[in-house]
Amino acid sequence: MPLSDITVLDLTWVLAGPFASMILCDLGAGVIKVERPPFGDVARTTGPYVDHESAYFFSVNRGKKSICIDLKSPRGKELFLALVEKADVVMENFTPGAMEALGLGYETLRSRNPRLVYAATSGFGQTGPERLRPALDIIVQGMGGIMSITGEPGGPPVRPGVSQGDITAGLYTAIGVLTALHEREKSGKGQMVDVSMLDCQIAILENAFVRYFATGETPGPIGTRHPLATPFQAFPTQDGWIVIALSWGVENQWELFCATIGRADLIDDPRFDTPGLRTRHHGVLEPLLNEALRRKTTADWLREFDAIGMPCGPLNDIPHAGEQPQVQARGMLVDIRHPAGFSLRVPDTPVKLGRTPGGAAGPPPAIGEHTDEVLSALLGLAPEQVAELRRQEVIFGPLPSPVGRILERERESGAENGG
DSSP states (O other), X not given: OTTTTOEEEEOOOTTHHHHHHHHHHHTTOEEEEEEOTTTOSGGGGOSOEETTEEHXXXXXXXXXXXXXXXXXXXXXXXXXXXXXXXXXEEEEOSOTTHHHHTTOOHHHHHHHOTTOEEEEEESSOSSSTTTTSOOOHHHHHHHHTGGGSSSOTTSOOOOOSSOHHHHHHHHHHHHHHHHHHHHHHHHSOOOEEEEEHHHHHHHTOTTHHHHXXXXXXXXXXXXXXXXXXXXXXXXXXXXXXXXXXXXXXXXXXXXXXXXXXXOGGGTTOGGGSSHHHHHHTHHHHHHHHHHHHTTSOHHXXXXXXXXXXXXXXXXXXXXXXXXXXXXXHTTOEEEEEOTTSOEEEEEOOSOOOSSXXXXXXXXXXXBTTTHHHHHHHHHOOOHHHHHHHHHTTSEEOOBOOTHHHHHHHHHHHHHHTTO
16 A cells, blocks of 8 residues: 555544544554543544444544553653654644643654654644634634535525534645655655644635635625536425536537526526626526426436536435445445444545555554554564553553443433433
């Protein structure tokens, strides 16, 4: 696999950081989660649960290894620094300053391994007046502006249906790590990768900022429409919804569309002659198109639009999205078996490499499941040395899932309240 020679010490937790390290893991990197005793990554307690295991944790930590070290203890710090000397990448997504407070900041780690790539993902980055503010996905989505342009006109702000504040930061973190590793091949030196979730929100706003600075008009929510092209949105059909997107610069596409839906009279209407004019007059045009498209089912329209080469597709719910033959042909959903005996279907990597393919490598680890293995393989510690570290409570694992304790408390609470 393409990153099989890369070792990552992954201190990240919850979503943004683990999503980034999952990308690297799917491409072959040896990702070692460094977890805190006794509960590990707090995402392990996030539902839904399957057989006392978090499906949420499963989905972004598959294929990784886990070691459990008390980084607050002097011996735990020494052990981690020894691992840093063997690693290519350290990843963390704490509030800036947290690693320095542990005595394990970037400068300390770099002094032990000048080739180290250190990736820090945080809400607001390592610099700036708000660097120490806590942030979660919805905070940066709100601050970054995307919630102000999501939803229906005149409606309240709407959060997109995925945690894209976290996911986007994870993607940029993975890009940053790979870029720094590539540069290291020339310079022989590592460097810090500083990714701010808020920065990422600004970066992905496509042309919203450009439109504002070009026109002075504040973008707002417009439903599923595109701000510059029409028709380019979801439309109701007889039995559901269809998504239609007329392309720029495709000759006769508007004319073919109008003829296909039985509204050839719209072709010569001067209000709808260009994409810009159709967008300007969408308030008049959209009801006419809604009326026409409600006359047939989604499947009927898909056949007719495919026949004229017009970009279109069904608006699927999650089950139907996963059942699409194209998704199945690309192997985008895979079953991973957990040691507890159950299997869970998760999305696989969308990066399809022809010669050195990657993919989901296996189930997520138990807390500290690989502590002995990693310390032996990377540091050459003998079994008796590992046993002594465990006796001193410097290292731990494997530890049971914390979900069982949560469910037990819920049962006890239910019993106390007559549930």
